[in-house]
Amino acid sequence: MSELTVAILGATGEVGKEMLNSLLERQIPIKELRLFASKRSTGQKVAFGDKELVIETLTTDCFEGIDVVLCALDDDIARIYLPEAKKQGCLIIDNSSIYRLDEDVPLVVPEVNPDDIYTNQGIIANPNCSTIIALVAIAQLHKKATINSMIVSTYQAVSGAGKQGIEELETQVVDISEGKSVTPHVFPYQIAYNLIPQIGGFNAEGHSSEEMKLQNEGRKILHHPTLDVTCTCVRVPVVRSHSEAITLFLDNDLSVEEARQIISETDGVKLVDNLDNQGYPMPLDTSNQDLVYVGRIRKSKVGNQSVLTLWCCGDQVRKGAATNAVQILEHYIKHSN
């Protein structure tokens, strides 16, 4: 058992709750777990294995005695509290996007760049959910054949907008079935039976912030500053798992068989690519578990370039957020012992 006291900030949200599950499932050895959320949740009781924990109020002076902070707060709230946690000397593992591109903050997918954890100066950032899912799928292919460019279309679940996103889809489906009109609150338009090709704001070149994350965070995680990523991010009426159609432009030729072999040996990934039996990744199958499923691996023809296309799905609340953060903690504890 490590001597660490760990806190989850935002413990009542979708990601926070999954951090608890992941800590339990992975049997992370910690001395004490403390749960923080907004005042509204103070005093709520939460089961953690055979213990019962009580939600405490998140304040700027709640960090005394805490060694590691797992942050599942939205960006604007994280900006208020994390500097205080840092001042108190807590190690921060942060799922918000506020520090991800800072030079002195490592951005880590444990299956891809675990060593970066140990360059931290008090903050380790957890990448964007679509970025984690794509990079777990492709990082080992990159090691073998060097990915220069990627073209990605995402099919992103409503859980990416948290508990409210899931509730909005569920409410809209019921309202429509009862003939009621739909008023969107969380998403800019109706999401039930619809697709919304906008996640985040747009830059001057017409790319959304979500679309830029895959390039900017991908470059940092892969230590590959010239990687070009073209991305179309789309919200779809699916609950928990993100899916991505990815086309890779490679420096070296890689056969489908070699790619399948590499994927089948990659940590954190399950090869599901048996077309004879209609075997391919689907978001229903990847929800409520930690593996990224990869399949539909095939050659593509774009001029004379070496191009592979694949399809992957992963639970965006778990591997795309909570589990990845807990895995970073797990590596950190192992290394500290």
Add this chain to the structure above:
Amino acid sequence: MSELTVAILGATGEVGKEMLNSLLERQIPIKELRLFASKRSTGQKVAFGDKELVIETLTTDCFEGIDVVLCALDDDIARIYLPEAKKQGCLIIDNSSIYRLDEDVPLVVPEVNPDDIYTNQGIIANPNCSTIIALVAIAQLHKKATINSMIVSTYQAVSGAGKQGIEELETQVVDISEGKSVTPHVFPYQIAYNLIPQIGGFNAEGHSSEEMKLQNEGRKILHHPTLDVTCTCVRVPVVRSHSEAITLFLDNDLSVEEARQIISETDGVKLVDNLDNQGYPMPLDTSNQDLVYVGRIRKSKVGNQSVLTLWCCGDQVRKGAATNAVQILEHYIKHSN
């Protein structure tokens, strides 16, 4: 008024019903309209403007006196009846896929290759729905800058599997809301809250038949036999409109402004690309009308190539099938007069 007697085969299906609507809306001048379907629908009455038409039984000897056949039958049924219609000298405008790649059968999107209509030898084929929607969106860009390769991810509505597809999604949503288990019949897996990356069977290289259509039919319609198309076709829980994320590799450079200008002047297309006001195509907005909406036009970086990415949506029952066939008839009648 032309002197043509027109028949719709499969008049009670989703596409057949929309052919009726489209004939009315476009005020196609015909002498008589006759509706055929399987025995089960015989005698059903159908409104057509201020007339009432009665469904007749489709048989191999029902084609006497018919000048033009609009075929909305599934492939296996079309294979039985169309050779008989051909023998009887009917002009066939066929929405099935059975003749599409035959050398002596023109494959036509009226906004793209209308002149091909007049090379027909008795059969004109209507392309695949995703192919029509993509080609209406991009054909004028191709004229300006030559598209050598395309990478496409589709988000295809359940109406692509006909009336049964729509019913299956609706039934599953209700069953799930009532806590019942879901048994798929039309699609290989649950489609409610899920994505299925398979439409049609797979070839030896791992591409689905739907994915190959966009390349094979696209080459024929654009008269561009070296066009390479990489496609990932995915069924999504959306009712009527298909959406597509398309990345174009161009021979000549084309700015975003030029592309927007071309799209805004293209027949059959509406430019919806106003990001400041969250203006972009969505499948809910394109359903029950004929235009293909195009937006999210932006530059992409893949090496030093000239690459544009865009997003388009269109009603797959209407422009993707019924309307396109009726437009072919419309051109044919105009030319005959």
